[in-house]
Amino acid sequence: MAKPVEKVMGRDLREELVEQHQRLVYFVANQFRQSKMEWDDLVQIGFIGLIKAVDRYNPGIKKVKFSTFAFHYIRGEILHELRALKRHNPAMEVSVENVVEGGGEDDEIRLMDTLGTDPDEVETTVSNRVALEESMADLTDQEREVISFRFGKQWTQGEIAELFDVPEKRIRVIEQKAIRKLRRQMVR
Structure with a gap:
């Protein structure tokens, strides 16, 4: 340290x-x-x-x-x-039931219509995204940064290790710990 x-x-x-x-x-x-x-x-x-x-x-x-x-x-x-x-x-x-109004009476489009999938599937996807964002708030700053660089920016563990000037193994440990925390939060 x-x-x-x-x-x-x-x-x-x-x-x-x-x-x-x-x-x-x-x-x-x-x-x-x-x-x-x-x-x-x-x-x-x-x-x-x-x-x-x-x-x-x-x-x-x-x-x-x-x-x-x-x-x-x-x-x-x-x-x-x-x-x-x-x-x-x-x-x-935003709800998957929200309506976006078009030019005429019959031009209403619901979010789930634009996504083109089953409403339950869309709602599950949206719910999972919200749960993931809320779970990210429970991570430490370091864990959040590693996860953001790793999966948000698609950096390799080696690139992240170079940025923070720590061994790649340390980034791997931080990433695994953060993923375990996220899984526990998402299962609740």
Whole structure:
């Protein structure tokens, strides 16, 4: 396990890194300006991601530049909050029975019609997706990141290990532990 960043870098260097990379927070937050979240909230959440990146970055063992490392944390933190906001917003809920109105009286289309499958199958798929997203919230940050890189971005365990500068075996262990947690959550 890596040493806490304060012991490796020192408090002054930590503060300096945050100060030097403020513009990166604004740059990333600007990419989400069209979202439903207020600008100030996006920036605050971005700074939380930057601080997490500073806390997890070890200049002695990381092979990537800090700005690259921090970019992923800032973006990930903002995305996490946007997903949480979307998940808890009843107006964003969609049922397979929801109707999308067309131009005429008989032009109504239900979501299950557009998906072209059995309504029960569609509802099961949607329910599984919601359950998976809720279960992901129970994972640690590290487990969530590994699962997101592995299955969301389709990275290999070797690529993830290189990013985090840990042995590939460690990524495999984290991935397996996260999958076990997700299975337990999904079975409930």
